[in-house]
Amino acid sequence: xxxxxxxxxxxxxxxxxxxxxxxxxxxxxxxxxxxxxxxxxxxxxxxxxxxxxxxxxxxxxxxxxxxxxxxxxxxxxxxxxxxxxxxxxxxxxxxxxxxxxxxxxxxxxxxxxxxxxxxxxxxxxxxxxxxxxxxxxxxxxxxxxxxxxxxxxxxxxxxxxxxxxxxxxxxxxxxxxxxxxxxxxxxxxxxxxxxxxxxxxxxxxxxxxxxxxxxxxxxxxxxxxxxxxxxxxxxxxxxxxxxxxxxxxxxxxxx
Amino acid sequence: xxxxxxxxxxxxxxxxxxxxxxxxxxxxxxxxxxxxxxxxxxxxxxxxxxxxxxxxxxxxxxxxxxxxxxxxxxxxxxxxxxxxxxxxxxxxxxxxxxxxxxxxxxxxxxxxxxxxxxxxxxxxxxxxxxxxxxxxxxxxxxxxxxxxxxxxxxxxxxxxxxxxxxxxxxxxxxxxxxxxxxxxxxxxxxxxxxxxxxxxxxxxxxxxxxxxxxxxxxxxxxxxxxxxxxxxxxxxxxxxxxxxxxxxxxxxxxxxxxxxxxxxxxxxxxxxxxxxxxxxxxxxxxxxxxxxxxxxxxxxxxxxxxxxxxxxxxxxxxx
Numbered sequence: 001x002x003x004x005x006x007x008x009x010x011x012x013x014x015x016x017x018x019x020x021x022x023x024x025x026x027x028x029x030x031x032x033x034x035x036x037x038x039x040x041x042x043x044x045x046x047x048x049x050x051x052x053x054x055x056x057x058x059x060x061x062x063x064x065x066x067x068x069x070x071x072x073x074x075x076x077x078x079x080x081x082x083x084x085x086x087x088x089x090x091x092x093x094x095x096x097x098x099x100x101x102x103x104x105x106x107x108x109x110x111x112x113x114x115x116x117x118x119x120x121x122x123x124x125x126x127x128x129x130x131x132x133x134x135x136x137x138x139x140x141x142x143x144x145x146x147x148x149x150x151x152x153x154x155x156x157x158x159x160x161x162x163x164x165x166x167x168x169x170x171x172x173x174x175x176x177x178x179x180x181x182x183x184x185x186x187x188x189x190x191x192x193x194x195x196x197x198x199x200x201x202x203x204x205x206x207x208x209x210x211x212x213x214x215x216x217x218x219x220x221x222x223x224x225x226x227x228x229x230x231x232x233x234x235x236x237x238x239x240x241x242x243x244x245x246x247x248x249x250x251x252x253x254x255x
Numbered sequence: 256x257x258x259x260x261x262x263x264x265x266x267x268x269x270x271x272x273x274x275x276x277x278x279x280x281x282x283x284x285x286x287x288x289x290x291x292x293x294x295x296x297x298x299x300x301x302x303x304x305x306x307x308x309x310x311x312x313x314x315x316x317x318x319x320x321x322x323x324x325x326x327x328x329x330x331x332x333x334x335x336x337x338x339x340x341x342x343x344x345x346x347x348x349x350x351x352x353x354x355x356x357x358x359x360x361x362x363x364x365x366x367x368x369x370x371x372x373x374x375x376x377x378x379x380x381x382x383x384x385x386x387x388x389x390x391x392x393x394x395x396x397x398x399x400x401x402x403x404x405x406x407x408x409x410x411x412x413x414x415x416x417x418x419x420x421x422x423x424x425x426x427x428x429x430x431x432x433x434x435x436x437x438x439x440x441x442x443x444x445x446x447x448x449x450x451x452x453x454x455x456x457x458x459x460x461x462x463x464x465x466x467x468x469x470x471x472x473x474x475x476x477x478x479x480x481x482x483x484x485x486x487x488x489x490x491x492x493x494x495x496x497x498x499x500x501x502x503x504x505x506x507x508x509x510x511x512x513x514x515x516x517x518x519x520x521x522x523x524x525x526x527x528x529x530x531x532x533x534x535x536x537x538x539x540x541x542x543x544x545x546x547x548x549x550x551x552x553x554x555x556x557x558x559x560x561x562x563x564x565x566x567x568x569x570x571x572x573x574x
Contacts, residue, residue: 004444006410006441006444008413008445009372009413010342010343010368011340011372012371018368018369021368024260029357040362054464093355094354098351101318102352104318105316105318106366107341107342151472207258
């Protein structure tokens with residue numbers, strides 16, 4: 001007797017295939033969304049061009065050429081926008097729409113879901129990096145690159161901001177997450193030592209360099225201006241990642 | 256022969272719920288519920304909104320940990336043995352479950368990728384009448400289409416057992432029939448189906464076994480035939496224009512005799528159950544005349560699940 005169409009044949013796909021599928025799905029959805037794209041690429045590019053053009057007019061105390069100073073800061077901003085704001089908003093609405101609940105009864109384990117999200121973030125960050133780097137080079141950027149420094153910074157910052165983004169998304173309602181994630185992003189962009197170095201903030205710089213934004217900005221600048229690894233910044237980012245992850249694990253509500 | 260990957264030949268029933276208690280704050284959602292679902296059957300959990308159907312289903316799906324009692328699905332603990340169980344079950348939630356911007360087929364294909372031997376998604380979409388809206392973003396689908404995507408997601412992994420929560424709520428009659436036929440085909444192919452519903456006709460038409468739940472407690476179990484013929488074959492429903500005088504049910508019972516059960520449903524309606532026939536109908540009519548109440552409607556019918564529920568709870572299973 002031939003088996004019917006729906007004859008049971010259950011089984012989970014290999015974990016790596018599930019994680020890759022989840023990552024590509026999330027990355028596609030992120031890039032398809034207009035607001036997210038604005039946040040990921042358009043705003044950083046505008047900030048880069050605006051800062052370079054504006055630096056000549058207002059007298060900023062910069063140690064090097066404006067483009068060399070701002071390009072790393074804008075790359076840092078792009079990492080923050082994706083790993084924190086985009087992730088928080090997307091996850092908030094996934095909770096609202098029952099996506100996380102639905103996937104919770106699929107073969108994809110929670111660790112796999114998390115891995116998929118992180119992979120998607122890194123994928124989007126690479127695309128952002130390509131676009132922003134191209135614009136910066138066109139504006140005459142001459143980086144002094146430490147590959148290790150930049151890679152470690154991107155990974156540590158993604159972990160730190162993603163854990164904080166999930167903390168936000170897992171405890172607030174979707175709309176509140178949307179508002180809070182955008183507000184925090186704007187505040188940190190303006191006063192968090194991301195685009196401008198923490199030394200440009202005077203005495204306040206000693207405070208902001210301990211924020212994840214300041215640590216990310218300074219570490220990115222070390223890796224792209226001095227060709228060095230900023231171990232202090234990396235330790236600060238890692239500490240934020242650990243704190244965020246512990247709090248998220250305790251508070252995250254899946255529904 | 257079908258080749259199975261998991262341990263699917265074990266003899267454990269599809270679902271065993273034993274003494275389940277679930278509370279939300281002060282409210283008891285499920286109260287000492289016990290029921291068994293046999294493999295290869297369609298089993299309906301029937302009850303009004305808020306009866307505890309979804310909560311029960313969600314403990315079977317591993318979403319909630321039983322506060323008291325035990326739940327086993329395919330012999331496994333849905334919470335502790337979650338990873339072993341999940342690939343073997345299919346879940347259709349009552350609503351949602353997809354990103355708002357995802358296209359219907361994209362979502363279905365995604366869930367398919369998470370499984371080892373998924374169904375052909377094109378075929379499945381075709382069967383569920385989703386072929387035309389495959390590229391439509393989920394948020395733009397109609398309620399019925401979203402539900403069918405939900406059902407497709409539950410089936411695509413070729414599960415041994417599917418849990419479907421109110422599968423046809425809000426569907427038009429034709430779509431409901433198509434969905435019923437699909438569920439019947441699942442049973443034919445050896446899939447166990449557990450569905451919650453507050454539609455009597457759905458349970459009566461589909462289910463091999465029905466568990467009626469009210470206020471978190473199991474109030475009756477059986478096949479549709481057992482439940483509807485339990486000692487009586489017919490019902491008479493009497494609705495009058497003005498509220499009954501006090502003592503009306505007792506007086507009617509006296510007029511009809513021992514074998515008849517009279518249940519007052521509200522101010523203006525009564526349900527008469529038992530070996531009722533045309534002469535019982537005539538006696539009810541005569542009683543109305545004596546009591547000076549004017550019948551708005553007086554109907555004799557075969558006892559259906561609706562009547563069973565009314566008789567057991569004294570309430571309509573209104574939607």
